[in-house]
Amino acid sequence: MNVEVLILFLNATLVTAVSAIVVIAILRKQYLPVIRELEKKEDKEENVKDENKHIKSNI
């Protein structure tokens, strides 16, 4: 096995792998918490809407 050829192709693979890791890390750090927060907010709004509907129907 030619180790130097291995280094070349390892580097070529690594660069895509590193970019994928960096991008996924950005998504998890900068987007995921906001998505979860917005989901919770939407759920809450849904629940309030449902409760209002329920109250109106009882009345």
Next chain:
Amino acid sequence: MALTIFALVLLIYVAVGAFIARYVKNSDDFYTMGGRGSTLLIVGTLAATYLSAATLLGIAGVSYAEGPLVIATLGSFGAWIGTLLAVVYVGRKMKALNCKTMPDFFDKRFNNKWVSIIAIVIMIVGLVGYGVIQFIGAGLVLAEITGINFKLLIVLFTVALIAFTAFGGMYGVVVTDTLMFFTMLAISVVIAPMIIGQAGFEQMKGLSETLPNYWTIGGTEDRSIGWSISQFLVWILFFTCMPALVSRVFPAKNDFVILKTAVIGVFFAPFMQLTVFIAAGGMQVLKPNITPADNAMIVGFMEFTTPAIAGVGLAALMASIMSTASTLFVLVGFALSRDLYERLFEKELNEKQSLTAARIGQVIVAVVICAIAIAQPSAIYWISIYAGSIFAVGWLPTIVASFEWKKMNSKAASISMVAGVASFILFGELIKAGIMTLPTGVDELMLALLVSIATLIIAALVTKPSSYELNYFTEMKSTGMAKITIQEFMKQPDGLQKIKKQYKQIITVSVLFTFISVIVWGYFFIKLGL
């Protein structure tokens, strides 16, 4: 045939440029295509930028003569990582700060004329020195193939380039770059495999017997590992803040486009370059002793493919020259019209005047560069020695410190940029004259970078940032592309669902391209390394 292809390619680009001009309604369209760049367009323009004439001719020539590992293993690896940093670190941050050109950032961050002037001079000298030499070199090769007089060829190129840079600005460059990307991709997916197939992997591996060290990082010239590490540093530092790459991020539609580009665009960097370098190794089997070695790939597609494919190869060579030149024209033109005329001279222009100034800037730059390419003054060759690396020693420490360090200020920026560039040229000249010698593995770039960083730190510690600089630093830290993109999406109906869709799409793209990368490079390793 060569002449027909030459005329056809130029006509296509002129037609596309004229067509795009109708979409350029204001200066925002001209400088950043109105922030409408899709993933395809941004990946296209980024990929077209790194398969330059230097890659196709010069580096392919070294790969042919000394072995494909010599520059690719560490030097090109540095360029690939540098591309990633240029997109996700420098470009993404500057885009969030609403920069339309790179000197815009220096202007916004420091609000100091001297810092802006130094930054603009570094950019113009760096781009002209780096680009014009490639324009001249590749133009000479193309003149030989087509039989067209070199001077006429440069004039024809300039006229075609004006058609899409002066009328379409960044819009024209991004769209034509994407067309060029697909033409250049033909070299990697059609021509290179054809050459490798004819040469045969076993015969290519066997080159080590006739040319000792052909499949080593040192190559047949037995270059030291210090030289290779130095190449890695040069390319990673240069590419991280290279305006041709960083400014490609500015037209992106949103952060999701930037993140997808970071994965797909960076995948195409080794894909487009390495296949060419390996094919250049194949040419050593098929036709040894090509002189000059820079012509290895041209001989490859002219003599070892079908006439139709050779035509595509020629079109790709033209595309690589035009893409390099259009980047040069458009960025130097922007520096002239926006950074120097509008901002520095504080000209109050309305939209129409601003667009006219931008177009006039493009024409002036095109005419000047055309004249330099034809006259080939000896000064341009001297500048080219230092051109590429002055971004690394001049800009990079200042940009990083500006992003990350609260104490960073205009005095530190000016001193660091001037000291970095001046020491780089001084050390280079002293070494050339034999007055100064450096240990193996150390070169003038490393020393100049140290000077630039040291002067920056000292100057920042002994001076104080202004209240403007402190305020802007706080504002900058609270601004990010993710925040801007989320806000934009949430204004749309079903915004959250759209964000979640993009999130999943980017994860899929990341996994998919990593998988493709493992398959492609794993295959080449099995064939050439085992």
